[in-house]
Amino acid sequence: MRLLILLASTTMLAACGGAGPQSAGSAAPPPTVGGGSGDGSGETHSFVNPTEQRTYIAVGSSHSYSYDAGPDLMAFDADGNPVLNPDGSYATRIARQDGQLYQGNATTVRNSNLSIDYNPRDAIFNVSFSNGLAGTSGASRFQDPLHRTNFGGAIEPQFGTPNLGSAQWNLPGINYLESGASDNVVFDRRIPGEFVFDLIDPSAPGSYDSTTFFYQTPGTETQYVTFAGYLRNTASVTQRDFIQADGITVAQHPGQQNTFERGAFAYGELSANDNVPTSGTGSFEGTMLASMVFNDQPDLLGNRDTYFQWIAGRATTNVDFGANTFALSLDGTVGAPLFDGTSGRQSVLENAQFRANGAGQIDLVAAGGFFGQFNEAWFVNPGGARLDVNIAGSSIDGAFYGPNGEEIGGGYRIVGGTPDERIDILGTFVGRGN
Template identity: 40%
Template sequence: MRNYVILAGTAAALSACGGAGPETIGSTAPAGTVGPGSGTNAATDIYAQFANPVDAKSYKGVGGTQRLTYTTDNRVTQGQQGLTYSANASTVRDSAIDIAYDPRDAIFTLTIADAKSGAGTTVRFQDPAQRTNFGGTTEPQWGTPNLAQLPAGAAANRNVNYLQSGGGNPTSLYGQSGTGFVDPGNSTTPPDGMPGSSYTAYSFFYEKPGSTTKYVSFAGYVANTVSFANVMAGTETLTQDSWTLERGAFAYGALTNNSAVPTSGSASYTGSMLGTMVFNPTLDDSVKKSTYFQWLTGTSTLSVNFASKQVGLAVDGFVLDPQYDRYTTPSITVPGGATFSGSGSALIDLVGKGGFTGTFQSFAFKNGATTLPVAVAGSSIDGAFYGPAAEEAGGGFRVVGGVPDQRVDIVGAFTGKK
């Protein structure tokens, strides 16, 4: 039985549950404080402030965004209708993603204005209760990955903080965004609502700067907007849901000045990666599957020869469970727990590009003995160096499949330190 709550017509804050300790932008907070950057000896240079902020700062995200719109109804066999999909991967100097943090109020502001993908929102996480986590009666919304609970063999990441604005809580009348009577669901159950109702929520999650890297980090976001209505199909009254879903993954941090990037020698950077994808190869099949989002999580290795300006990137990891809406028949092409690997190359061009740019040569998924290679038609790698002397690296990527009548698209971010 679905539990509905009354939603007001304006956005408010999501009531959050505790249990995982205080959330700050960095890895630690000074003793006796509730946020970072409050200590009397806090460093004020741009690099130290990434993990221990003192002043309000804004960072550009390098990565990708995806947007998916469609309708479903209680004729489940009809599947998704009127579907449109778009995506984009930003470059170091042409980013539509901005992450701002003000330690005075412990407030994040996420701004996405990606005209190429259509993804766009400005969310100010101003209420302390908008910090949330997994494991209580209130959790991040449907489609948000729990990076501390991963498939067997994957390395759990317990250094990720979660924030959410809007969406609601089935046990509370506070923190809802939308109208009418809505059951907001939870991290694995999509929202539901009575006809005439609507639901909107934004989630932002990031690896705490200073936990594994000091100068660059990765983040992701989820935006879900759903409206619920009764519509007529001939003489039949249908229950219809209209979905607008956005996903994104990006790296951000304190960029190295061009003059401080080495011009000789080599280095290897290892770290984390986060991606989001659609993988639907069945559009030309007699039985078509629906298009849904899945998260990718894993590791990255960046090999850099500063003298020749050659860069090699390898990403490896695991696929998380698909995110099915309420009226989509479950149909898995790449199941949760499958693995993936990809490799590409890039060239350093600090003057022209502000970092390094390149492409993927291969990307493939593996589930047991079955390998699903991606026929790469288009791809991009966009990255930069971070820290006072290029101690760390990070960036974003995109891989687009090229087989006719397939929808295969992956965007993501990577970080690493020497």
């Protein structure tokens, strides 16, 4: 059982953020590619060692998924007797996801409502990920020192948070901030590895709402831009009837209405248009991060389950400044799925390799950076089986960061196009010029 230390609705950052007239949590000016401050004001400051408060506009993608996790049919043995769990409670057959609503959106450099504000004086960090097109509304103020958390102790980041510093991904300098609240619920792991609660007081409803924000410390690999991600898990828990196949109610058990939010994005000190090179070429190497839902089984098995998987790895962006073109290649490793109220079947396995290639053009005046699309994306499962994504739509949006365009950062989305499948990959990438 995970111990929750959830005091407000907030957390903190270690060394990123900035300078400027905005107060904590205030709205930044429209994001333009201007001065090194990241807000187009022409002011400069240190992204790695901040001394003044600054609000950044992030570029990236987010999505959300809401569903009802019950009630479920009971499980019966071959003799027709109810199957009991070790604690004496009734076991279910297969958990279900009903009333599904999925939404996703990728922002552009000039049109993003993802904001990140850091005040180094008080180590207060405000984040807002509200996006109506993605169905996300995460917004947190991380101010309590205990909002900082990490993997490996009695208190860890909440269920579904990727351990990016683990051997699987081995990304350095990752920080986790978490806050939220819970009422009348306690984790119940009768179904291993699932987001399942029990009610402390069965006569009253329960609730859970927690936001986790994570980022790579500026200066770890890049100096003027960094990547980040977030997740918000919410649950409304009530006592519901367990129903046999013949329709007879035989027991009660907590049921859940869940909403999950996920996002990945880049933010930092944007380059002034006049300082971005206009000739020559450059290669930018860095990190990619993505949140994915992948279910290609509804038409084959009737399995309508939707669950999230994180992907992390490397990104290579080759730029031809003279021709105003770029090419992006992604190379990532897929994490384990979040089996919440699902059958436990998935096509993309943990540790599968993800590959994608795309290209586009640079237009600093019209787009504030560069934009393009993917031409191919695929997975290779452990064992060698390859799964190609039938791309119906895709986007790549990014900008240059640093005094002279030394670094890049952006977001992307890949949408599957095969009927009766739900495939959506949304993420971010950053890179430092070689």
